[in-house]
Amino acid sequence: MPEPDAWASALQDLRDLILPGMTHWQSPRHFAHFPASSSTVGALGESLIAGINVVPFTWAASPAAAELEMVVVDWLGKALHLPASLLFAGGGGGTLLGTTCEAILCALVAARDRKLAEVGWGRIGDLVVYCSDQTHFSFRKAARIAGIQRGHCREIPTSLEDMFALSPEALEAAMQTDVDAGLVPLFLCATVGTTQTTAVDPLRGLCAVAATHGLWVHVDAAYAGSALVCPEFSHVVDGVEAVDSFSMNAHKWLLVNNDCCAMWVKKPAALVAALGTEQEYILKDAAAEGHDVVDYKDWTMTLTRRFRALKMWLVLRCYSVEGLCGHIRSHVRMAAAFEDLVRDDARFEVVTDRHFALVCFRLLSTERLGGEKKANELNRRLLEKVNAATLGPYMSAANAGGIYMLRCAVGSTLTEERHVREAWKVVQEQASSLLRKMEIGKP
Amino acid sequence: MPEPDAWASALQDLRDLILPGMTHWQSPRHFAHFPASSSTVGALGESLIAGINVVPFTWAASPAAAELEMVVVDWLGKALHLPASLLFAGGGGGTLLGTTCEAILCALVAARDRKLAEVGWGRIGDLVVYCSDQTHFSFRKAARIAGIQRGHCREIPTSLEDMFALSPEALEAAMQTDVDAGLVPLFLCATVGTTQTTAVDPLRGLCAVAATHGLWVHVDAAYAGSALVCPEFSHVVDGVEAVDSFSMNAHKWLLVNNDCCAMWVKKPAALVAALGTEQEYILKDAAAEGHDVVDYKDWTMTLTRRFRALKMWLVLRCYSVEGLCGHIRSHVRMAAAFEDLVRDDARFEVVTDRHFALVCFRLLSTERLGGEKKANELNRRLLEKVNAATLGPYMSAANAGGIYMLRCAVGSTLTEERHVREAWKVVQEQASSLLRKMEIGKP
Numbered sequence: 001m002p003e004p005d006a007w008a009s010a011l012q013d014l015r016d017l018i019l020p021g022m023t024h025w026q027s028p029r030h031f032a033h034f035p036a037s038s039s040t041v042g043a044l045g046e047s048l049i050a051g052i053n054v055v056p057f058t059w060a061a062s063p064a065a066a067e068l069e070m071v072v073v074d075w076l077g078k079a080l081h082l083p084a085s086l087l088f089a090g091g092g093g094g095t096l097l098g099t100t101c102e103a104i105l106c107a108l109v110a111a112r113d114r115k116l117a118e119v120g121w122g123r124i125g126d127l128v129v130y131c132s133d134q135t136h137f138s139f140r141k142a143a144r145i146a147g148i149q150r151g152h153c154r155e156i157p158t159s160l161e162d163m164f165a166l167s168p169e170a171l172e173a174a175m176q177t178d179v180d181a182g183l184v185p186l187f188l189c190a191t192v193g194t195t196q197t198t199a200v201d202p203l204r205g206l207c208a209v210a211a212t213h214g215l216w217v218h219v220d221a222a223y224a225g226s227a228l229v230c231p232e233f234s235h236v237v238d239g240v241e242a243v244d245s246f247s248m249n250a251h252k253w254l255l256v257n258n259d260c261c262a263m264w265v266k267k268p269a270a271l272v273a274a275l276g277t278e279q280e281y282i283l284k285d286a287a288a289e290g291h292d293v294v295d296y297k298d299w300t301m302t303l304t305r306r307f308r309a310l311k312m313w314l315v316l317r318c319y320s321v322e323g324l325c326g327h328i329r330s331h332v333r334m335a336a337a338f339e340d341l342v343r344d345d346a347r348f349e350v351v352t353d354r355h356f357a358l359v360c361f362r363l364l365s366t367e368r369l370g371g372e373k374k375a376n377e378l379n380r381r382l383l384e385k386v387n388a389a390t391l392g393p394y395m396s397a398a399n400a401g402g403i404y405m406l407r408c409a410v411g412s413t414l415t416e417e418r419h420v421r422e423a424w425k426v427v428q429e430q431a432s433s434l435l436r437k438m439e440i441g442k443p
Numbered sequence: 444m445p446e447p448d449a450w451a452s453a454l455q456d457l458r459d460l461i462l463p464g465m466t467h468w469q470s471p472r473h474f475a476h477f478p479a480s481s482s483t484v485g486a487l488g489e490s491l492i493a494g495i496n497v498v499p500f501t502w503a504a505s506p507a508a509a510e511l512e513m514v515v516v517d518w519l520g521k522a523l524h525l526p527a528s529l530l531f532a533g534g535g536g537g538t539l540l541g542t543t544c545e546a547i548l549c550a551l552v553a554a555r556d557r558k559l560a561e562v563g564w565g566r567i568g569d570l571v572v573y574c575s576d577q578t579h580f581s582f583r584k585a586a587r588i589a590g591i592q593r594g595h596c597r598e599i600p601t602s603l604e605d606m607f608a609l610s611p612e613a614l615e616a617a618m619q620t621d622v623d624a625g626l627v628p629l630f631l632c633a634t635v636g637t638t639q640t641t642a643v644d645p646l647r648g649l650c651a652v653a654a655t656h657g658l659w660v661h662v663d664a665a666y667a668g669s670a671l672v673c674p675e676f677s678h679v680v681d682g683v684e685a686v687d688s689f690s691m692n693a694h695k696w697l698l699v700n701n702d703c704c705a706m707w708v709k710k711p712a713a714l715v716a717a718l719g720t721e722q723e724y725i726l727k728d729a730a731a732e733g734h735d736v737v738d739y740k741d742w743t744m745t746l747t748r749r750f751r752a753l754k755m756w757l758v759l760r761c762y763s764v765e766g767l768c769g770h771i772r773s774h775v776r777m778a779a780a781f782e783d784l785v786r787d788d789a790r791f792e793v794v795t796d797r798h799f800a801l802v803c804f805r806l807l808s809t810e811r812l813g814g815e816k817k818a819n820e821l822n823r824r825l826l827e828k829v830n831a832a833t834l835g836p837y838m839s840a841a842n843a844g845g846i847y848m849l850r851c852a853v854g855s856t857l858t859e860e861r862h863v864r865e866a867w868k869v870v871q872e873q874a875s876s877l878l879r880k881m882e883i884g885k886p
Contacts, residue, residue, distance in 0.1 A: 007761050033498070145744055
């Protein structure tokens, strides 16, 4: 049981005992995960949110907070070049949640209830949802939570030849097989920028196929959504007008501190039908009943909410869309520079196309290595050595299509070109050391 | 689209345009909702969390953050006098989430999957969940999300005679009816401190009855859980040793700024079985595999998480359990004083027993008022006038057992006795004015 203690002594312990045991996501040498984007304005915004400390679950519970959220999601949607049909201005609308997991779950439950209203609740066991084998496990988790049978989540295989993108033909075939078996296709979770290799599922083709079976199409752009602030990336969401819902994590790569996931839907009524609740005890505010306002509690799974709109608004105001573009482009440039360094060393290969600021690479599988299995083992050891190097970078790995590769995700706010060059130098040195040992160990 | 703008100008707009449009939850005259507890340490804790900005979804993703969370939930559980079986120290364990909605949903999905593993997935449509007609709508929402049929949430009626507490006999009868109809009782959400009137469901009796049908019993103590820091309130959770899970919102009444919901479960393995996921891409950390550590992503529905343990730890350290006790007791004292003021005015009655710091009261239903319906209308008008009074208090209403009553929830950190006295004076004045008009309007 803690004894009374002063703030200063607690801070000292934070410094001495806790911080040394952290994984430093804000380090300029953190290349392992997609970034947890941070900025002075984002952090100060969080501090203001904590100070103001309201709970904007209904309009009446904080009118300016609810209305700022409506304004900010439209601003952000426009900044990301999303179609008007997803914005309030175009009949859709958005909200700011904590995580993509929540966004996917809300969309899935809305789709489920819409479908069950059509085919009858008794067929919940016949519903089938679709994704690729690269889709984040958040989707499988959401499907389980929503009561989709465990065996009814089709993870459609992808391949290196297609750069791990989901094929519309494969989706069509999977749906047809299910329909032939008497099942009910429900939902597609497409990804723009997968976690492993930033693969981009082709929205236009997928939506065309999905429409034939009335699928709800959700786009998870958790990481890559931030890049849409730069018009040169709009092509990765070609066909997005046809989707039902879209989510991205502004806390990943858009200078908004953790947490802030933006979700937009084309038909808010479907969300409210599934997640809306009567409020028994709160004062029914006359204004709220008469006006065209949103009670955000009816859009999401939670009642308690934070005033996230404030920090998103501050970041948009203070950095501006141009500033955010520059921020994204600088990371993309650094990743491109890292990619060039990899290509310049004949011992390595860049495994997948670089779309954004993630480079997936590995030591080449030469004959000497004795096939993929040994190549994978070698690269696993390389990653271990890279991450163990003093003041070296922190990287992670992907394992797609049977190929183990190293992931270098540029995106920390503090990362500069020198950190990227130094990181590559550590990779080269550790590779040389590994390969030397193998030479010595050769029969 | 926002133009580039300076921090100072944004702050000015916050002050001039946004703050005046807020509902001021931190006002000492805010008596409407349960408090959104705030403290200097809590707000500074949030600022530190925003600055450190890590995402502790696995142990490896932030070892000290995961371990501090394990330490802090045990500290907090002990401070609240919870049974050891819910703590890590006793084979259970806890976590810090955003909201009670999440806690209930996680527990429900764990219970659902455990039950379906026993009776077969095909019986998902036969599952039935139980609560009282006073249970917060979060539970019904969680049940819907988890795929429980809409008609299968039994809201068992309560009455003023029982102070709106759920009767074990009524629960038993409801379960028996369902079993006789071939349905499968699954889950009970009991409440300690309901939203409307702070009713306390009797855990010991309910757990005894629930055990006969293998129900998972969850306790929602969102508001009243904070009061358990004072030993004199332990009686309200008499029998809590038998429950399966327990949650409370430290952000409601324990000086931890929004958001921070603590949840404890007796069998963490059930949570992990339902919500656990394989991680494909993150570096499998050798240490994480060898040690007895928690990957919190497998306990909850979300992957992205905030370092909430830090602010909870700071609040426990800096205010100490004794300090938190004093904080709770001061609000309880003020509520008792308000209750006395109500009782001293013969025109009013205190409708329900005051357990904590909420007083539910109304203008008495005299013959002159012509029955309950007119009494309700009168009290509705009274609340409107009270809330419209300049510099008056902000209160809300409950509507239970057909009785409309005003809610005065003391709990804002800044509230002092004078605010409570002033609030009562406004209520009296508005009541006098209303009653005078009625006299005039009499035939």
